[in-house]
Amino acid sequence: MDVKVISKYRLGEAMELGFPFSIFRWTHAPGDLPEVLFRRNFWKLVYVIAGKGSIEINGHEYLLSPGTVLFIHPESETRYRLAETKLEICNLCFLPELIEDRLEKLRDPSGFFSILRPGSSAPPEAVRNLCVQSAPPSVAGLFRKMEREYRSGRNNCREMLRTQLIELLLLLERNACRLRNRRRSGGPEPARTVLAYLAEHLESGVDYEELTLLTGLSRSRLGVLFRRETGENISSAYLRLRLKRAKELLAGEEEFSIPELCRRCGFRDISYFYRRFRREFGTSPRRTAGR
Known part of the structure; x- marks a missing residue:
């Protein structure tokens, strides 16, 4: 040619x-x-x-x-x-x-x-x-x-x-x-990379542009692969990890006010935090802290 x-x-x-x-x-x-x-x-x-x-x-x-x-x-x-x-x-x-x-x-x-x-x-x-x-x-x-x-x-x-x-x-x-x-x-599975990133950014929030750089995938493709590997989308996984962290902090020896707890776990709205916590664990944050 x-x-x-x-x-x-x-x-x-x-x-x-x-x-x-x-x-x-x-x-x-x-x-x-x-x-x-x-x-x-x-x-x-x-x-x-x-x-x-x-x-x-x-x-x-x-x-x-x-x-x-x-x-x-x-x-x-x-x-x-x-x-x-x-x-x-x-x-x-x-x-x-x-x-x-x-x-x-x-x-x-x-x-x-x-x-x-x-x-x-x-x-x-x-x-x-x-x-x-x-x-x-x-x-x-x-x-x-x-x-x-x-x-x-x-x-x-x-x-x-x-x-x-x-x-x-x-x-x-x-x-x-x-x-x-x-x-x-061979690269780690995208889900492992994403979950590790989410765990390190519970307070600061998710930067999807940074995730695309970390994985070399577009946001849409990353979302598809993550759901395929975990059965949930990235935002749901991030919410679950933040709620889990909040529960761990409430059950620990150190005492936190609810506003401080929300800040540490990336929640900007206290009412939203209460609703999601109760839905996830079947009890309120205050009762969890009192156990």
Whole structure:
């Protein structure tokens, strides 16, 4: 199959005028895609906004759905495959020289950033790790911020984009490390990871974005797997753990006021706490404390 090389100079004036960065949206439609492989002389980040399909990268196929992020190495040969729906994506293209001075300051125990350095190659494992599925909402939000900043032309716009690009790469590096570790170890069941997280955050509340980062799963997929493994949803499990903790504190030697107990177990509404406690244990918190 033919390979078509896309030059950085086709990406608009920004890439031509000494600022090797561009971000723009594009929509692929079934039937519009040529039967060729594409290769670039720049790096490309792709965020899927809407639609479904797949992309072939160096002979490996990756499914695409809203929330998927791909980090495409210049040496990689790619082509999209669509079935029946359009695919709306956000393309972020850049050259590493844009952030070269900042890359040198980053700790890189995983080697994620080493492939951005001049003369580096892309080993197969690195390419697989760059394909991050089900990115957390923070990644989508950062893409939108960078789109707005790029169009704004405000003072220090270029410096802001450099900073945001580093932030985006750091988020993707963390995701890639988690995915790699899960593949190597077989990974703990999502339910165990979630339950351990809930037990450590009884007072502060659940940050679902953090859970998606910990598990490498989207919120909806995580919810499905958690229910399959435990028979309950995450919010029900969290409520049960908080009530269990409240009962343990009430039965202990240390005395707590009800407002303090609610604070320690993450309840903001005392009336709600009373109702849920009675429903769970068949008695009131005060009677439990008096036993």
